[in-house]
Amino acid sequence: MNRIPNSLHASDIAHSMHPYTNMRAHEQQGPMIITKGDGIHVYDSEGKEYIEGMAGLWSVAVGFSESRIAEAAYKQMLELPYYHSFAHKAHAPSIKLAEKLVEMTPEGLNRVFFTNSGSEANDTVIKMVWFMNNALGRPEKKKFLARNKGYHGITIASGSLTGLPGNHKDFDLPAIPVIHLTCPHHWKWAEPGESEAEFTARLLKEAEDTILSEGPETIAAFIGEPVMGAGGVMTPPEGYWPGIAELCKKYDILLVSDEVINGFGRLGTPFGCQKYGFEPDILVTSKQLTSSYMPLAAILVNDKVYNPIADNTEKLGTFGHGFTGSGHPVACAAGLENLAIIEEKDLMGNAARMEAPFQAMVQSFADHPLVGEARGTGLIAGLELVADKASKTAFSPIGKVAAAVARAAQDHGLICRSVYETVALCPPLIINESDIERIGQRLGTALDEGHAWAK
Numbered sequence: 001m002n003r004i005p006n007s008l009h010a011s012d013i014a015h016s017m018h019p020y021t022n023m024r025a026h027e028q029q030g031p032m033i034i035t036k037g038d039g040i041h042v043y044d045s046e047g048k049e050y051i052e053g054m055a056g057l058w059s060v061a062v063g064f065s066e067s068r069i070a071e072a073a074y075k076q077m078l079e080l081p082y083y084h085s086f087a088h089k090a091h092a093p094s095i096k097l098a099e100k101l102v103e104m105t106p107e108g109l110n111r112v113f114f115t116n117s118g119s120e121a122n123d124t125v126i127k128m129v130w131f132m133n134n135a136l137g138r139p140e141k142k143k144f145l146a147r148n149k150g151y152h153g154i155t156i157a158s159g160s161l162t163g164l165p166g167n168h169k170d171f172d173l174p175a176i177p178v179i180h181l182t183c184p185h186h187w188k189w190a191e192p193g194e195s196e197a198e199f200t201a202r203l204l205k206e207a208e209d210t211i212l213s214e215g216p217e218t219i220a221a222f223i224g225e226p227v228m229g230a231g232g233v234m235t236p237p238e239g240y241w242p243g244i245a246e247l248c249k250k251y252d253i254l255l256v257s258d259e260v261i262n263g264f265g266r267l268g269t270p271f272g273c274q275k276y277g278f279e280p281d282i283l284v285t286s287k288q289l290t291s292s293y294m295p296l297a298a299i300l301v302n303d304k305v306y307n308p309i310a311d312n313t314e315k316l317g318t319f320g321h322g323f324t325g326s327g328h329p330v331a332c333a334a335g336l337e338n339l340a341i342i343e344e345k346d347l348m349g350n351a352a353r354m355e356a357p358f359q360a361m362v363q364s365f366a367d368h369p370l371v372g373e374a375r376g377t378g379l380i381a382g383l384e385l386v387a388d389k390a391s392k393t394a395f396s397p398i399g400k401v402a403a404a405v406a407r408a409a410q411d412h413g414l415i416c417r418s419v420y421e422t423v424a425l426c427p428p429l430i431i432n433e434s435d436i437e438r439i440g441q442r443l444g445t446a447l448d449e450g451h452a453w454a455k
């Protein structure tokens with residue numbers, strides 16, 4: 001057996017395999033160990049303070065020190081640390097959280113299924129949709145429409161929906177029938193001279209042509225994030241979502257709103273579909289549902305989806321799907337307390353109020369020589385970096401300069417994230433104007449250093 005080295009740093013290098021990490025580089029540089037959180041800040045093992053400009057992984061709405069959530073989880077642990085919801089069993093935290101989610105989300109989403117992660121939730125969505133269409137006697141209606149640059153998770157099926165090459169290469173994905181449509185981001189994907197309205201019309205035509213050439217009887221669902229997050233923070237062009245919703249209705253295709261990042265006020269509205277004016281048949285939430293204090297995701301479905309599934313479970317005797325941790329009582333108790341804090345502190349209202357100063361700070365970098373586009377909405381934003389502003393040419397290799405800027409920001413006490421060529425920001429919803437000012441100062445310094453480094 002290996003001797004356990006006498007430091008966390010050495011032990012991590014010796015034993016851990018990190019997600020989304022170059023493992024050989026990690027063996028050289030080792031981990032950044034985070035030891036403590038307080039409000040919008042986290043602290044590393046050397047005691048250095050950082051503004052967590054990404055809210056962890058787009059998720060810690062209430063900040064890093066809400067003792068109320070810890071107390072709710074502790075209380076639940078003492079009372080009933082675990083129970084499941086298989087075969088008619090139930091417990092108060094999951095019943096109450098399901099009721100709360102139905103109350104908070106758009107009308108018609110009446111049923112809730114819990115999983116442990118966003119990836120599991122989207123896998124479950126795929127299985128629900130397939131199960132439903134088999135039940136309805138249309139076994140050929142199984143394909144998903146998704147988008148390039150969309151992110152829906154990393155399991156075999158949800159990773160197939162994701163439209164990012166880095167999640168497919170050497171993983172043998174996609175592994176389910178999925179068609180990735182053009183990324184709905186005007187700045188990057190419009191033809192030269194194409195207006196936003198023309199771009200929207202082209203994308204809607206592409207979607208309809210795809211449906212018709214594949215055959216509407218083979219397309220089960222369209223899945224998308226109202227605002228794309230992990231692919232680089234891309235806001236949709238005007239008219240895109242209502243147009244997609246209309247096509248889904250026309251061809252009897254289910255519309256899935258993946259709100260794992262967007263949900264619970266991130267965009268300045270409670271849910272992203274409300275911001276962009278469409279009504280999904282299925283809505284997926286996670287992250288800000290518990291502020292990631294505990295792992296939890298929830299899928300909400302309307303009666304059109306629920307009824308054929310329920311009928312089929314009666315026919316087959318069961319719904320042969322579920323996780324040991326589905327609706328875990330401690331995670332649900334943490335979620336209920338987190339949502340109570342979001343409501344009592346009006347954090348969704350705060351996100352809406354902070355949108356203007358936050359986006360103004362982001363726009364203040366639009367003319368920086370490294371920045372091709374400064375974009376965002378609500379409390380999410382991205383700065384896409386370019387080697388040449390006029391031609392929008394990216395640096396080569398892609399992401400190199402964005403990673404350097406994120407590293408420089410970290411040196412200056414701001415954690416942001418480089419996703420491909422974009423530097424992303426997604427701060428906790430508790431943020432105030434002076435926090436935004438400090439983020440702007442640190443980001444500005446990092447951009448200047450990144451610019452000097454790139455030359």
Ligand code: PLP
Binds near residue numbers: 258
């Ligand atoms: N869907 C979206 C929109 C996401 O942003 C993510 C994660 O970032 C997921 C799904 C997957 O969630 P998880 O990482 O919990 O599996």
